[in-house]
Amino acid sequence: MVRFFKRSRHKPEPLVRELIKVVGINQVLYTAEDLIGYEYDATIERAAPEVVVLPHTTDEISSVVKICRQYNRPIVPRGSGSGLSGGSVPIKGGVVVSLTRMNKILDINIENRYAVLQPGVINLQLQDRLATEGFTYAPDPSSQRICTLGGNVANNSGGPHTLAHGSTVNHILELEVVLPNGDIARLGSRVLDTPGPDIRGLFAGSEGTLGIITEITAQIIPLPQSLKTMLAVFDTVTSASEAVSSIIRRGVIPVALEMLDQEIIKIVEPRIQAGYPLDAGAVLLIEIEGIPDAVDADSELVKAACEASGASEIRVATSSEEREKLWEGRKAAIGAIGAAYPAFYLLDGVVPRTKLPQVMEDVLAVASSYGFKCANMFHAGDGNLHPTLMFDPQNEGVLDRVLECAGEIMRICVDSGGAITGEHGVGLEKTSYMEWIYSQDDLDAMENIREAFGPADVFNPCKILPNGHGCAVGHAAEINIAMGGNQTSADIYI
Numbered sequence: 172m173v174r175f176f177k178r179s180r181h182k183p184e185p186l187v188r189e190l191i192k193v194v195g196i197n198q199v200l201y202t203a204e205d206l207i208g209y210e211y212d213a214t215i216e217r218a219a220p221e222v223v224v225l226p227h228t229t230d231e232i233s234s235v236v237k238i239c240r241q242y243n244r245p246i247v248p249r250g251s252g253s254g255l256s257g258g259s260v261p262i263k264g265g266v267v268v269s270l271t272r273m274n275k276i277l278d279i280n281i282e283n284r285y286a287v288l289q290p291g292v293i294n295l296q297l298q299d300r301l302a303t304e305g306f307t308y309a310p311d312p313s314s315q316r317i318c319t320l321g322g323n324v325a326n327n328s329g330g331p332h333t334l335a336h337g338s339t340v341n342h343i344l345e346l347e348v349v350l351p352n353g354d355i356a357r358l359g360s361r362v363l364d365t366p367g368p369d370i371r372g373l374f375a376g377s378e379g380t381l382g383i384i385t386e387i388t389a390q391i392i393p394l395p396q397s398l399k400t401m402l403a404v405f406d407t408v409t410s411a412s413e414a415v416s417s418i419i420r421r422g423v424i425p426v427a428l429e430m431l432d433q434e435i436i437k438i439v440e441p442r443i444q445a446g447y448p449l450d451a452g453a454v455l456l457i458e459i460e461g462i463p464d465a466v467d468a469d470s471e472l473v474k475a476a477c478e479a480s481g482a483s484e485i486r487v488a489t490s491s492e493e494r495e496k497l498w499e500g501r502k503a504a505i506g507a508i509g510a511a512y513p514a515f516y517l518l519d520g521v522v523p524r525t526k527l528p529q530v531m532e533d534v535l536a537v538a539s540s541y542g543f544k545c546a547n548m549f550h551a552g553d554g555n556l557h558p559t560l561m562f563d564p565q566n567e568g569v570l571d572r573v574l575e576c577a578g579e580i581m582r583i584c585v586d587s588g589g590a591i592t593g594e595h596g597v598g599l600e601k602t603s604y605m606e607w608i609y610s611q612d613d614l615d616a617m618e619n620i621r622e623a624f625g626p627a628d629v630f631n632p633c634k635i636l637p638n639g640h641g642c643a644v645g646h647a648a649e650i651n652i653a654m655g656g657n658q659t660s661a662d663i664y665i
């Protein structure tokens with residue numbers, strides 16, 4: 172079912188004036204042209220906010236939240252807008268609180284191994300700073316050049332290194348948050364154990380529905396003593412998938428185990444020259460780290476597993492430049508698709524690792540039955556797939572077919588014992604799939620938790636849970652088209 176959301180008809184002036192009083196004129200955007208950049212994230216969803224606020228402090232955010240409550244406007248927290256599930260798209264209008272100006276690294280405490288961070292710090296900015304001290308922060312989404320740490324916590328983001336280190340929730344010690352009534356709370360603690368329920372953990376993956384994260388204390392770890400990056404080349408996705416299981420069966424957990432299939436290699440290699448063979452059916456990018464002896468022993472096991480699965484070539488990066496080039500091919504893959512095709516739709520599902528060969532075959536068959544090219548680059552070690560459908564938005568009715576095909580692919584993931592998202596969150600995009608993996612009681616429990624923080628239509632309404640109050644099931648893109656809107660253009664699909 173698709174229901175229509177109309178843009179707010181409220182006159183913005185009194186609300187805007189109140190907000191300006193709190194944060195200053197340069198921190199409030201409300202003209203149509205200024206708001207365009209806040210209508211979308213990195214997926215196909217799109218909706219306009221009424222106002223955007225760019226605060227500098229937690230106290231300002233607390234006041235902004237109180238004003239929004241007074242004026243009865245929904246609030247949508249936003250980092251860089253690189254999300255891939257429509258999480259920061261203000262589907263019911265209201266006030267977007269952009270955290271990008273709260274971008275300071277407040278403290279790096281090497282002795283106690285933590286960093287205190289404002290939510291708008293860019294993931295790579297933290298990594299670069301820590302590297303100068305011989306340390307790192309493990310979660311490294313492929314979007315790390317642009318995404319914020321607040322967005323990472325809110326989406327419980329993963330990345331290539333999730334396989335060995337776990338996702339963002341495993342690296343957060345303490346959070347400062349502004350709750351839906353404007354109160355400021357600190358959750359968790361800077362020491363490892365905190366008495367009471369783990370509300371800090373609850374905020375990881377809450378996608379901006381429980382409050383606004385205003386400060387993060389994150390665990391940091393020393394850079395590894397030794398590191399090996401390998402590229403294993405296979406004729407087929409099936410044999411590369413078998414190698415993934417074989418590596419883990421041999422007792423090795425690489426820090427990263429990423430796969431790129433033929434379609435994406437053909438897109439990436441001419442643009443990035445990462446060194447992936449153009450005639451490969453699939454490549455695995457494998458990274459092992461630790462003490463030198465263990466890295467040597469593990470890399471021998473990895474080589475044996477790849478050979479046993481039919482690898483035609485196994486290459487080890489011999490310099491940091493070579494390693495970076497191999498990684499650039501993976502991390503710039505999505506951008507390369509954007510350069511090669513007018514539009515694409517990137518999916519996120521997770522399946523049991525052992526089901527990868529069959530699932531990959533089924534996914535490619537479904538995409539081809541709809542006539543779409545499908546490129547795959549994904550966190551194979553986690554069974555976290557990102558099938559990406561390429562299409563031309565000028566083709567009549569293509570978006571409906573893309574969404575239908577995407578639904579079938581998600582169904583394949585669920586039927587294999589997997590789930591509808593591995594790391595990008597449910598957002599707006601996947602609320603209707605939640606019933607595939609949770610019972611009504613499960614969903615009620617989640618809704619009750621949300622209501623305990625504040626009314627569900629206040630903070631990032633219509634996200635995560637299906638059938639929220641006043642929310643439609645469906646995509647903003649569908650809604651926009653159904654309204655005969657002129658907002659669709661090629662760029663909104665990437």
Ligand SMILES: Cc1cc2nc3c(=O)[nH]c(=O)nc-3n(C[C@H](O)[C@H](O)[C@H](O)COP(=O)(O)OP(=O)(O)OC[C@H]3O[C@@H](n4cnc5c(N)ncnc54)[C@H](O)[C@@H]3O)c2cc1C
Pocket residue numbers: 212213247248249250251252253254255257258259270290311312313314317318319320321322323324325326327328329330331378379380382383384385505506594595631
């Ligand atoms: C090229 C590309 C590669 C990607 N690779 C990965 C990957 O490897 N792994 C991965 O997990 N994701 C990946 N993503 C998705 C995305 O980058 C992550 O989900 C990221 O964490 C989003 O951060 P952001 O700052 O852009 O947040 P946004 O997109 O702005 O927001 C995401 C969600 O977080 C909420 N939010 C943001 N900031 C706050 C805050 N301070 N307090 C409360 N809620 C907040 C928003 O309301 C929204 O629901 C990729 C995206 C792109 C475009």
